[in-house]
Amino acid sequence: MTQSNSQMYEEAMPIKVLYFASLKELFGRSEDQLSVEELSTVEDVWKRVSEGRDISQQVLYSINQEYAEADSLVKEGDEVAFFPPVTGG
Amino acid sequence: MIKITDDAFDPWQELSTYQLEMRRDGEFGACANFIGTMRDMNEGDAVNGMFLEHYPGMTEKHLEKIVQSAKEQWDVLETLVIHRVGELLPNDPIVLVAVWSAHRKDAFEASRFIMEDLKSKAPFWKKESLNATNQQAEKNRWVKKNTSGY
Numbered sequence: 001m002t003q004s005n006s007q008m009y010e011e012a013m014p015i016k017v018l019y020f021a022s023l024k025e026l027f028g029r030s031e032d033q034l035s036v037e038e039l040s041t042v043e044d045v046w047k048r049v050s051e052g053r054d055i056s057q058q059v060l061y062s063i064n065q066e067y068a069e070a071d072s073l074v075k076e077g078d079e080v081a082f083f084p085p086v087t088g089g
Numbered sequence: 090m091i092k093i094t095d096d097a098f099d100p101w102q103e104l105s106t107y108q109l110e111m112r113r114d115g116e117f118g119a120c121a122n123f124i125g126t127m128r129d130m131n132e133g134d135a136v137n138g139m140f141l142e143h144y145p146g147m148t149e150k151h152l153e154k155i156v157q158s159a160k161e162q163w164d165v166l167e168t169l170v171i172h173r174v175g176e177l178l179p180n181d182p183i184v185l186v187a188v189w190s191a192h193r194k195d196a197f198e199a200s201r202f203i204m205e206d207l208k209s210k211a212p213f214w215k216k217e218s219l220n221a222t223n224q225q226a227e228k229n230r231w232v233k234k235n236t237s238g239y
Contacts, residue, residue: 021142021214022231060212065147067210081144087232088141088172088213089125089184089204 012037013076017049020083023059036074043070045080058084090168091152093143095175100124100185107169113189117166121196122187123204129179131232135220139177140229144212148172155206159188162202163195170203172213201238208235 012035024030032049042063046055055061055070062068062081074080090107104122129136156168167189173181186207188200215232 020144062147065150083212084214085234086210086212087215087235088211089208
């Protein structure tokens with residue numbers, strides 16, 4: 001049991017995380033390559049990259065270039081993105 | 090057709106060219122279009138330039154999805170969506186949405202739907218460059234949110 005838990009941890013999943021616009025400036029970077037544990041949600045990823053900030057209405061998020069929910073699960077190799085409300089057009 | 094471009098574009102020329110090349114002569118009875126243009130003033134401040142950022146890949150995908158959704162809701166023959174990114178100056182066209190259909194209801198409603206969805210969901214972000222004033226040097230600021238079109 002202990003062994004399988006530790007194996008799961010060792011097999012943490014690589015993902016790519018992107019930031020845009022004011023969030024990119026806030027974080028001082030446009031991208032992170034992370035390893036996250038299985039069953040991580042978008043909100044879990046956000047907490048980690050933002051050093052514990054709450055995910056608010058001022059943050060939008062996507063998985064593999066489609067809007068996602070805060071509790072959407074992230075899979076190995078996913079591209080997760082965080083960005084502010086959109087202002088195009 | 091969906092185009093995201095770094096280059097300045099002439100919406101009237103694009104409309105004219107697309108309408109000729111789509112080869113729908115005799116089919117369309119209506120074309121509704123919306124053109125959004127950069128102003129030199131926002132929230133009471135003079136604006137001298139703008140940077141438009143987007144999410145390459147997701148932006149195109151999202152626009153495709155909006156257009157597809159419009160085609161499922163209305164009888165649409167053709168659509169043309171062009172959006173500028175990069176550095177813009179006041180008076181530059183930012184966006185063109187055009188819809189061709191047999192009758193005006195479909196063209197009006199589908200173009201409105203595409204435009205409003207684009208404004209509220211398509212991943213683009215504007216950063217304005219403000220003129221220097223007596224109180225402060227020139228500065229840049231992100232536009233916080235779009236106003237509702239309805």
